[in-house]
Amino acid sequence: MATLDTLTPDAIAARLSGPPEERAALVRAGAEAGVAEAQAVYGQMLLDGADVPADPRAALGWFTRAAAQHHVMALNMVGRCYDLGWGTAVDKTRAADCYRIAADRGLDWGMYNYATLLALGEGVAKDRATALDWLQRAAAMGNAKAINFVGSFAEDGWAGPCDMAKAADCYRQAAEGGDFRGCFNHARMLLDASQVEAALPWLTRAATLGNARFVRQMRDWIGRLDGDVRDRALAALPC
Template identity: 65%
Template sequence: MTESFDQISREDIAARLSGSPEARAALIREGAEAGVAEAQAVLGQMLLDTGDAAAGFGWFEKAARQGHLMALNMLGRCYDLGWGVAIDKARAADCFRIAADRGLDWAMYNYGTALALGEGLTEDKAAALGWFEKAAAMGNAKAINHVGSFHEDGWVVPRDVKKAAAFYARAAEGGDFRGAFNHARMLIAAGDRAAARRWLARSAETATPAFVGKAKAWLAANGVAELADAMKEPTA
């Protein structure tokens, strides 16, 4: 299998990748079965997305054993949320830590979250902030939003709403739906409801239905229920 896959020309690979979804999926599976770590990681995500979490976990595990950092991070996500395997927060934290130490920003974000919540390891908000800041420096929008939360809530660092607002704005521009909502909150506090409405709509574009529900509840509780119509339910 490895030999036949290695003999596929670049032109053939390009043609199959630009072809039908079935052709792309077949090529990815062929590469995964031939031992290509990147293909194994992609196949794992494809299977996870289509509801076969157990098979997805297996391919993430194969790729992670070859040192594929995103696969290792996704292995952690599987252990964290019980996707195709029993929940094991300690193993999840270990996966995140190893991938974070090796430089993957998403693993830094996930490990920081585990540290902040004390899931699978001892809670350590100072260490969590350090990992969020490292991921934020690499442009990870979700980590940038979390750094903003630390400044808004006064965790580890002195409370500084102005700094928090700046981080939320960056996270929003980076595409994080929580960052977009937090940016909107800061704009509401500053009296700019028109701009807040635009960011609420941006947040709803990629937010989960559960988050949209919580966001609307916050708007109602804080006297700006008229802005809730900006957060249309995301379509399936």
């Protein structure tokens, strides 16, 4: 069997487009050969159970090996594992350290994740002003989740005066960028402005993109609306 360093780019592409076991074998070979990108990708495969059985503990091991080679997304994923208890015990302080380093190295997801912990005071002292600064940096890079969170800061006045116009604009941008919470918040603001027809497609998109827990929460919120608007909004959601 050919080793990874003897395969041509076309041969690698063919293997990656082949059966799942071939893709997994190729990526694992790269990971075991010390290729940081392959280690990060194989870790994600193990975390998601994509083409291989899910194994969060092994995923963390591969993310850690890639992070040791300064792979910034892998470092962010080490943080995610400690943040959410994927393959290890929850350790918010360690998660915050990983996110902070990834953020300092310019990764928008590191900025977003570190800002989230700063905003909540988990693993670090609560500091919403610094959180907003990191969110704005990630938002400037086009991160839709960060844009939505900036909107929340503006709506709720978490690090300055409330600014509903800014919140509405951020939610619109986040929705257009594909963030499901942004889709919902944009729809919510449109409903508040009595723009029901404009809001309904965004509710549909939020439900399509969102996870099951979020969709349940969204249905509960819609259920508290008045009469016709409630019925039309619920009808807009996928079954």
